[in-house]
Amino acid sequence: MITSCLALFATRLPQRAMVVEYREPRATEISIQIMARIPRLTARQEDSLEALRDCLLHRPDGYGPKDIFDVTNGDTIRSQIGPDYIRLSFHVPSNGLHGGLSLAEALVQQNGNLWDTQPVTTAINPWRFAIRPLVRTRVPKPYQVQDLYRTLFRPENICLAIGGPIVPGEATQIWRSKMAAWSPPPVLPPSKYEPLPIPSSKNLGGLDSVEIRGPAFAADDPMISSRILAVIALGTGKGSSAFRVARQKLAFSYRQEGFLYPETNGWRCRLIFIRKPATGLQEAGAKLQKEIAEDVSQWTERDRIRALGMTDAFLNRGVGPSPFAFGVDGAVDNGLEGRTFLNAYWKMKTGTTWNAENLRLSLENVSLESLKRAASEIVNSGSVQILPGR
Amino acid sequence: MVFLLAAIEIVHRAHFGTPPHASLKTQVPVEQSLRLRTLLPNGATILVQNRPGAKSLNLDLFVSSAGTEESPTTNGRRHLLEHLVALGNHENLDTRLESAAGFLTARTFRDVTTFEVSLPPSKFALGLEVLKELLTPRTYSAASILRETHLIEEEAALRSDSALASQAAWSVAYEDKGLDPIGNPDVMAHTDATQLGQLFDESFSGNHLTVVVSGDIDLDQATASLKSILAVRPTKPHQVSIQAEPSAKPGSVSIPVSGQYRAIPVEGIRSPFTAASLAVALAVATESDNGEVLYTPSGKPGLIILGGAKDSVKSVLTNRSATQLFDEGRLLALYWISKRMLEQESETQLRGMLLAHGRDFRPEILRENLEGLTFREFARAYAAFRSSAILVEGDK
Numbered sequence: 146m147i148t149s150c151l152a153l154f155a156t157r158l159p160q161r162a163m164v165v166e167y168r169e170p171r172a173t174e175i176s177i178q179i180m181a182r183i184p185r186l187t188a189r190q191e192d193s194l195e196a197l198r199d200c201l202l203h204r205p206d207g208y209g210p211k212d213i214f215d216v217t218n219g220d221t222i223r224s225q226i227g228p229d230y231i232r233l234s235f236h237v238p239s240n241g242l243h244g245g246l247s248l249a250e251a252l253v254q255q256n257g258n259l260w261d262t263q264p265v266t267t268a269i270n271p272w273r274f275a276i277r278p279l280v281r282t283r284v285p286k287p288y289q290v291q292d293l294y295r296t297l298f299r300p301e302n303i304c305l306a307i308g309g310p311i312v313p314g315e316a317t318q319i320w321r322s323k324m325a326a327w328s329p330p331p332v333l334p335p336s337k338y339e340p341l342p343i344p345s346s347k348n349l350g351g352l353d354s355v356e357i358r359g360p361a362f363a364a365d366d367p368m369i370s371s372r373i374l375a376v377i378a379l380g381t382g383k384g385s386s387a388f389r390v391a392r393q394k395l396a397f398s399y400r401q402e403g404f405l406y407p408e409t410n411g412w413r414c415r416l417i418f419i420r421k422p423a424t425g426l427q428e429a430g431a432k433l434q435k436e437i438a439e440d441v442s443q444w445t446e447r448d449r450i451r452a453l454g455m456t457d458a459f460l461n462r463g464v465g466p467s468p469f470a471f472g473v474d475g476a477v478d479n480g481l482e483g484r485t486f487l488n489a490y491w492k493m494k495t496g497t498t499w500n501a502e503n504l505r506l507s508l509e510n511v512s513l514e515s516l517k518r519a520a521s522e523i524v525n526s527g528s529v530q531i532l533p534g535r
Numbered sequence: 536m537v538f539l540l541a542a543i544e545i546v547h548r549a550h551f552g553t554p555p556h557a558s559l560k561t562q563v564p565v566e567q568s569l570r571l572r573t574l575l576p577n578g579a580t581i582l583v584q585n586r587p588g589a590k591s592l593n594l595d596l597f598v599s600s601a602g603t604e605e606s607p608t609t610n611g612r613r614h615l616l617e618h619l620v621a622l623g624n625h626e627n628l629d630t631r632l633e634s635a636a637g638f639l640t641a642r643t644f645r646d647v648t649t650f651e652v653s654l655p656p657s658k659f660a661l662g663l664e665v666l667k668e669l670l671t672p673r674t675y676s677a678a679s680i681l682r683e684t685h686l687i688e689e690e691a692a693l694r695s696d697s698a699l700a701s702q703a704a705w706s707v708a709y710e711d712k713g714l715d716p717i718g719n720p721d722v723m724a725h726t727d728a729t730q731l732g733q734l735f736d737e738s739f740s741g742n743h744l745t746v747v748v749s750g751d752i753d754l755d756q757a758t759a760s761l762k763s764i765l766a767v768r769p770t771k772p773h774q775v776s777i778q779a780e781p782s783a784k785p786g787s788v789s790i791p792v793s794g795q796y797r798a799i800p801v802e803g804i805r806s807p808f809t810a811a812s813l814a815v816a817l818a819v820a821t822e823s824d825n826g827e828v829l830y831t832p833s834g835k836p837g838l839i840i841l842g843g844a845k846d847s848v849k850s851v852l853t854n855r856s857a858t859q860l861f862d863e864g865r866l867l868a869l870y871w872i873s874k875r876m877l878e879q880e881s882e883t884q885l886r887g888m889l890l891a892h893g894r895d896f897r898p899e900i901l902r903e904n905l906e907g908l909t910f911r912e913f914a915r916a917y918a919a920f921r922s923s924a925i926l927v928e929g930d931k
Contacts, residue, residue, distance in 0.1 A: 221867070
């Protein structure tokens, strides 16, 4: 069972634009998504990332608002940043594939007319900041945002995802012909002397956050199934250890979650807790770690069954929180858009097809002892990261 | 004036499939209608929807706040009760549900408290057990009340700028009638088990309850099972004020959030002006930087709130006329409501929240008003957003 899981985690970067088709014949719409991989960014690029997300929503060349709604039948274009991708998504009616792909093409090949205005700054979400705690050093200039756009949105760096009642192969053929005609000039990589983003010592969203940051593990880790189930038992759902200890026992926080965060060659287990600014955060972090370790030592078969139940809920029905922090705020929605995204993200990240059933089966075979051992390692060898909100 | 519920049971079936038919020679399966609404003698409402092949079974309980509306001295008790009820017996309902691949979400709005249970398709029996548990009165310890009060303070700290702006607009518009449903920590901290018990008796009485079930399920069997649980809840007739709903007041307020917001008062979903306002808000938000619209479909008067980056909404309202926005707004609003009616989970929530306000409230009313939207009504809503809206200025 471990072997099937290993294949899921092998990283592969394709040389040309990738298309992932996800067929759902009963769906009434087609979900069209474009994902651009985010490589390791410089500080300057990191500063521009959120502005880019907002600028992408400006109308692409040649499209007025009515033109877009004619294509999408009233849906709006959404733009989101995940842990290692930036995504544009919208729906079109089931007979609107051609128009939708033309709009997608326009979105990835904007010529820059709409980038003259100063990017809008938005409020910092404390939960998102806790997940990605990097200092913003300056307000980006429009040309910097555009530079980042040109770096990320290139045929070899984007993945087109199509989901819904589609004819197999049709979208791939259309998209490939569009991409074949697109040869953007090369982009010079940032100078090696460009500063990298600086980890923040505060949560700039204004709330305190505590993190138990477990060790990273590689794609070929022999304990991978145990580690995934351990994260679910520790921090996914309201019966998890994090919820029971931090919320119900200590009344420390309202929101606390555990998830697997993507790293270059694998994943890292992270447990995050967020609360109003208060004193004694360092001590509170140490106490959380100690109490959760104690809770893990008392796990029984019931904890393993609950973790498997949560696995069923999010893998089979897209319900409840997921331990895979692929989506914005760590969540992947359970509609057509979420399912299409999941298939494409997995393919983009690993080069393999998403197979929920294989994953579920591999987790079912994890014993209680193995589960406890993996969870203890995450908690006991994890470092406690404190980000005060003030 | 006391509002007495007639002790009758009304059943409304909505047929969307082929009408039942029969043959003299062979018995053919009878195709069920897709939706069955049942009103119980105690005032409770049941709506069961059949969605063949659905991957989930949604069983949602809606508790109307009619008769238990909060005042400054009780503000927060409904939210506190929601937290405590959702924990279930022995405070382990979530663990039991999650072990069976289910999940519970509970939320408190101004007009309704919701308990939304998502289950695997074959777990209807578990859903019934959960419903029974939610409807069973319990005594809450002082420690539990104190802990949940503290957690609600933590919950409040996590609210987004738009949620804070929304509350600011409600406060301006409706003052003490627009209290924050998240609640006042001081009130909650001084609430005891007896007061919560009384609130439970009043708000979880039959005439305040609506249950909506959606999934691949037999309408008659599911309805019969739900009736046996809901029918035992007593009816608590409540005093209904003969005065009209509070009218919204204009005004403006500055709060420490990013962006700017405009809110206009609307009547319930029956009003064509509500549909028009939603269409205007969606059109303007789409054209604005960081544009967003906040609206909870309701049978009661409320606010439609339009937000965006500083000066962005104002700029769109100045530079784009109602004529230019009309088609776009109507299309966006129709998409918005159609999308919610298409997806099982959101449709279940929407139907339940509207039914909790009145037995005849349905999302189709809003959709019909949008389909028949006139430019005149749209222009009236546009003018309201432009010149008479409640303004919430972010000073961050």
